[in-house]
């Protein structure tokens with residue numbers, strides 16, 4: 001297929017945790033079908049340059065600036081849309097940005113697929129106990145706005161990506177284990193150590209988006225969830241503590257014995273704290289309203305499998321969650337989603353040790 005016949009997929013947030021691996025996955029696996037336009041505010045970022053090297057067109061646009069954003073979306077067959085609450089940590093700004101993306105996407109002639117990375121409405125879980133999970137509330141407002149464009153809504157597939165494995169590294173102070181004065185890593189959370197909640201390698205968003213695109217109209221109007229692990233938190237912590245290797249102990253040549261992944265004595269404990277204690281710890285590093293938001297976000301995780309809600313229309317990308325849906329396993333069975341154990345072995349943990 002010539003380049004001009006290939007369908008144009010526009011990836012917003014293309015340098016981010018979901019957008020970058022999505023662009024990369026499509027470039028590496030579906031370049032015969034799709035050409036990729038990756039959108040960033042800064043084409044000089046290493047990730048933007050990597051996408052160019054892989055064959056993407058990289059364009060600059062900001063969700064706050066209508067004309068360049070409209071130009072970035074022009075001619076799209078499909079759009080992968082994501083907004084980033086944490087960029088400015090503002091509900092109003094994220095909602096305004098999401099609304100602009102919806103509006104401009106609704107004006108793209110012949111758009112055939114709108115894949116919107118969102119999150120469940122936390123206010124509807126736990127009998128309304130959690131009203132302040134701002135990133136979730138913002139996604140709900142953007143979703144509500146999206147449904148004011150019936151034609152756009154009719155070609156929309158939402159995806160709910162579970163808690164990233166990468167959160168421990170990316171947001172250690174909020175989600176990861178922290179070293180105490182005795183050298184023990186403490187994972188302090190307002191839920192029980194046996195809590196199982198969905199988590200995943202954010203990079204696996206790529207195969208999910210590719211599968212949705214290849215399925216044509218099949219997932220219009222559906223919400224696809226990406227979740228890989230449901231192990232208890234204390235098991236995940238123990239696995240981490242037993243598998244990581246301090247940088248100084250990584251040998252340059254492969255070892256013939258299994259020492260590399262042996263238990264090297266890193267101590268880690270799970271500490272369950274009250275919501276008030278958690279909020280107090282969070283308040284040391286962020287404004288109070290965000291401390292409340294992340295505390296409620298963590299508390300809400302105690303729902304385990306129901307973190308995504310129990311909407312009958314949810315489709316699990318893989319059947320890890322045993323969702324009550326008809327179209328399970330939308331990902332080809334040949335693709336292995338990355339387990340926590342594999343991720344732990346591969347990640348560079350030096351920044352958080």
Ligand SMILES: NC(=O)c1ccc[n+]([C@@H]2O[C@H](COP(=O)([O-])OP(=O)(O)OC[C@H]3O[C@@H](n4cnc5c(N)ncnc54)[C@H](OP(=O)(O)O)[C@@H]3O)[C@@H](O)[C@H]2O)c1
Pocket residue numbers: 012013014015016017018019039040041042045061062063064082083084085086087097118119135136160161162163164167
């Ligand atoms: N952490 C989790 O476990 C998790 C799970 C599910 C969903 N989420 C949601 O994921 C969202 C963040 O996505 P991510 O994890 O991919 O974030 P990320 O890794 O921080 O990347 C953010 C991306 O958004 C782009 N972006 C931000 N503000 C922009 C703007 N004003 N105009 C244009 N592009 C902009 C950035 O582009 P530039 O290259 O221009 O910087 C970047 O590519 C959040 O809203 C969060 O609620 C997080």
